[in-house]
Amino acid sequence: MNQPAVEFNVSRPIPPFEPNTADLVLRFTMPLPVNPAPRQPLNLALVLDRSGSMAGPALKLAKRAAQHAVRQLGPEDRVSIVAFDSTVEVVVPSTAVTQAETIVQAIEHLRSGNSTALYAGWVAGMQEVQSQRHHYSLNRVLLLTDGLANVGPRNPDALASQVAQALGTSVSTSVIGLGNHYNEVLLETLALSGDGNYTYVEEPSQLEAVFTAELTGLQSMVGQQVSLGVEPEAGLSVMEVWNDFPRTSTGRLKLPHLRAGQPIEVALRVRTAGIQGQGRTLRLRLAWTDVVSGQRLRYRSAVTLPPLAAVPFLPAVASLVTSLQLARLKEQAVRATERGDMLGAAQSWQQAEGTIRSGLSSGLSLQDDDLALQQVRDRLAHGDQASASKLARAQNYTRRQSKGQTKS
Template identity: 40%
Template sequence: MHTSLLLDSRFDAAAHEHRIRALLKLTAPPRTSDFRVPLNLSIVLDRSGSMAGEKLAAARDAATLLVRRLHPEDVVSVVTYDDEVQTVAPPASGRQQRQLAHKIRSIRSGGTTNLSGGWSRGRDLVAVKQRSDGMNRVLLLTDGLANVGIQDAVSLASICRQAREAGISTTTIGFGADFDEHMLRAMADAGGGHAYYIENPDQAAGIFEEEIEGLLSAVAANVKLTIRSHGAARVSRILDSYPQTPASDALIFDLGDVYAREAKTALVEFSVPAAAQAGETLIAEFTVVADLIHPGTEVERREISIPVRMKLTEEGTKDPEIEREMLLAETAHIREQALADQARGDHASSHRRLASFAQHLRGVASPGDRELSEEIADLQRMATLCAEGPLPSMDLKYIYQRAYDRTRSKGASIGRYSRSRADAGDLAARIEYRSGDATNPSGPGRKIVAHVTDVAGQWGTGVSRSISRRWSEPERVYQTWFCGDAPVPIPFELGELQFVRVEPELYVATMVAKDVPSHPGAPPQVRYDALDKSLSLLKDQALMWGASVHMPR
């Protein structure tokens, strides 16, 4: 894990003090192809009556896609809860979970919401198979309020904190308009995980994918940042919203986990009286403590100390990266203030606040900065809605989630649910017809080579044979899957598919969409209902990965 520190300053003549901004960045290197963190997960799904229909269907589909990503060594359990708690699948891995996808799809809605009971069962199941060299986590999804069992946020956060101290973390996912976002955020903060918001059912799969991608590439866990001011310097402003632990002589922030290719940032402003010593001044010290994850071994505790030193002058300095990060952080604080206005019933103030800052950003944002341009469009959109009166619950939750993600180094997640980007119109899917080898796809980014096989264990000819000439692994995995020995929780049946990674950014998708021959010597027949199901699963995975799909015409 790499650390870097950027500094700039300005002199506040009115206050007769220097203002120093410090941007700390923690960056994990790209993972190697064999780097993979073992997982021990419990998926805890709300199946109360309010989840009936499209919401529960989306949750089932997302959970099914998640288990497809698991490897033989991963452990997964599934819990459902309404007024009662049910273990759908006990903790197991590999061959023991072959029917897991079927079990998830069979989940049906029920009664009230015993959230604490569902979470507690998930925690207990993770504890059964807890491992010291991997990630142990409960993924809790709900669309409502806890109305059975433990119901207050403080008590729920307390049991999540106790579980984290025992090595089990918690991620919460709120669905729809009726859940308590403050309670779920408190549980996630105490539990060392993330808090997500699903506004539309079609966002569910992307959230599960984001969570699993992060866990699989975890480089460090339990990352904590301690800030100790020196001399006359003091912390005047914290621009992030990481959970804070009280301390008498320092500020301690819980940054959670760090994933490969991810940057965790902390933006802090210090004030130093102008009478401070001349020359380079020691302003503060940052100390980062983290548990580095090395798959197959125990975690390694690492501590890094970074002095914050700067020569203070009345002329000051300005760093463009810090300035941009400050603008992005301010968008979150403006949203939080607008939420406070809405809570007081002052809708006009929330409108003016959002519209005014959108106008400010237009004047200072660099041309072509897509992220700030999206922020401007979204702030203006929400300002317009505020002018119309009280915001409905879904809008309030949307604003709350954007502020949360922006101040937790999760700005990249905003694109997944941004209304402004959705309003710009989805890019039409493009079909390009090309000549050449389908097993050697061109173009940038992640790619999937897709082909069709039959349910009788016949790999096939054509592109399937070409795939085997280039890579042996897809056919080997297919035959193992057909024989019932594949250590993956996916049944071998019509309409299913399996992904095999053959190169760092290239996968082969094997779709089972041909039936057994009608008589000896006859070719297998394509079952278009099965092909439709396989293509639907392929589409969902490609959208989550941002991948292009390549297949024969």
């Protein structure tokens, strides 16, 4: 079993903070293979919204992106094409990609229709993937929509429960939201429940790059359904998980996929009690499903922290923690705006801007966060609340998932 490298950095927090507290960044990295093996075969369903709102350039570019994705697959891969409006059509049942151009032509014939039966479209794609599911293949539904689910089930929690059940059979779900009329809460919830990715695409011209990134991510994956248990010894407590990762039913953190050579960073705030000047140990349990064997693997390690009163201030740690705190503030501002609490939203935006100004003056690396915040504020200044909400949520999602900023 390839074992992840576990590194950590601990820093004195930015004031104000409680005595004997510190910010801790854990970094997990799977090694690059010495002798790379052939990648795992993919078993994909591309589920495309062809409702009336997709008519014109949006559907044309969505078809082009799907065709580009098919052409990147090989004969060892399988793909199905599902289209939905008020009804669902399995355009191409799950098939080995031995004649990519035949599949490409089937996609080309798609035409726009009526309403948005999002759930039924996802179910059809999931069933196509499950019909050819194997432990040695990467099984995923990739759903693209530009609108609100208005036919069939549409409650986020109910749909997320179905997506989570599919994940229990090793079928994951990624979602792409196009434009400014879809339900971003629903799509992000589906991606988190389905152990996939959520991507906000503002312009149809970006779709091809997004489909490519999704395939590239699948092809570099070595572990999925990743969880982390954090067990502090007596006298040490975890006060915050700055990433705001969702939790498993047993309370462990749900982490992003493990990819060879790409670190996952987890930021915590910890506090000690009892004997001053004494170091403490944090026990870690990382678990994941290996994409080659399908087995559930576990790796246990521990980090021993120095006495927290003596730790130095590390700008790199402070920059990451501050970036994650900014994600929280943006989330609070967006939710306040959606509730109609404009005073609460203004206070959160002001606090975020103050945090950035203070951090930059202290030498923290927050330039990307500053740009990301201004992109959201610019949309709000022009009255484009829908775009601002989607961009802010997408930025926060990518930040929490140890990814780069989402830009316009």
